[in-house]
Amino acid sequence: MWDPTQYTRFRDERKRPFFELLSRVDAESPSHVADLGCGTGDLTRVLSERWPQAQVVGVDSSVEMVEEARRRPASATVRFEVGDLADWRPERPLDVLVSNAALHWLPDHATLMGRLVAKLAPSAVLAFQVPANFEAPSHRLVDEARALPRFASKLAPVRRRPVETLERYEALLSDAGLSVDAWETTYLHLLPGEDAVLQWLLGTTLRPVLAALGDEEGRAFVEELRPRLRQAYPAQARGTAFLFTRRFVVARRGG
Numbered sequence: 001m002w003d004p005t006q007y008t009r010f011r012d013e014r015k016r017p018f019f020e021l022l023s024r025v026d027a028e029s030p031s032h033v034a035d036l037g038c039g040t041g042d043l044t045r046v047l048s049e050r051w052p053q054a055q056v057v058g059v060d061s062s063v064e065m066v067e068e069a070r071r072r073p074a075s076a077t078v079r080f081e082v083g084d085l086a087d088w089r090p091e092r093p094l095d096v097l098v099s100n101a102a103l104h105w106l107p108d109h110a111t112l113m114g115r116l117v118a119k120l121a122p123s124a125v126l127a128f129q130v131p132a133n134f135e136a137p138s139h140r141l142v143d144e145a146r147a148l149p150r151f152a153s154k155l156a157p158v159r160r161r162p163v164e165t166l167e168r169y170e171a172l173l174s175d176a177g178l179s180v181d182a183w184e185t186t187y188l189h190l191l192p193g194e195d196a197v198l199q200w201l202l203g204t205t206l207r208p209v210l211a212a213l214g215d216e217e218g219r220a221f222v223e224e225l226r227p228r229l230r231q232a233y234p235a236q237a238r239g240t241a242f243l244f245t246r247r248f249v250v251a252r253r254g255g
């Protein structure tokens with residue numbers, strides 16, 4: 001379902017929130033670090049540069065992403081595993097657990113938070129970032145196209161994203177005994193190229209939709225969406241303006 005080339009097309013825009021998340025992680029010398037939903041592993045390698053003494057594991061359910069991650073050079077302390085975050089278990093409790101732009105693919109975040117906390121060592125840090133732009137025109141237009149009679153029944157099983165509010169994440173993690181730092185940022189991206197917002201969505205949001213529709217219907221879906229997105233996000237000489245909100249949570253166990 002995942003296509004590493006399409007995903008990395010907007011690499012700089014997608015990378016920045018990770019660094020902003022990481023800048024709030026206060027961990028001196030962790031031994032075991034995991035990057036859940038690591039994709040092509042570029043950011044997993046950054047974790048190993050920040051903590052060169054740590055064993056760092058990147059986990060992703062996409063074989064294509066993990067193969068791409070393994071192809072790229074990395075230090076001997078980094079390894080990549082194919083695994084589903086729904087049931088992945090670390091070999092040892094983790095000192096730092098990072099997840100950038102991945103947890104929104106998993107359902108039921110109340111249960112998920114409990115499962116993530118259970119993987120942590122005492123004093124460990126859990127840090128994640130999830131998109132929160134589900135009310136943006138881009139997502140409303142995807143929903144509008146999903147509801148067209150031609151696509152609706154095939155797309156009914158494709159879930160919408162289960163991201164919680166900052167207050168809810170704070171409450172869930174505080175109740176589990178962690179101290180929480182949570183915030184939200186809206187980025188104004190100026191995306192280069194033609195049909196830039198469509199290209200962005202093709203790297204992420206539309207992956208499960210197109211996988212469910214198959215080739216021919218998938219192409220028809222994209223052609224329904226293209227003019228809607230062009231109208232909502234007109235291209236300008238300096239790029240297509242695309243507002244994108246993300247939620248960030250950094251929580252420390254026993255803090």
Ligand SMILES: C[S@@+](CC[C@H](N)C(=O)[O-])C[C@H]1O[C@@H](n2cnc3c(N)ncnc32)[C@H](O)[C@@H]1O
Binds near residue numbers: 101105
């Ligand atoms: C938007 S990409 C983010 C990749 C990377 N963290 C980054 O920031 O560049 C989301 C990743 O989550 C992975 N993913 C989605 N659902 C997953 C699951 N249930 N278990 C493991 N990985 C999952 C996808 O395969 C994809 O590589």
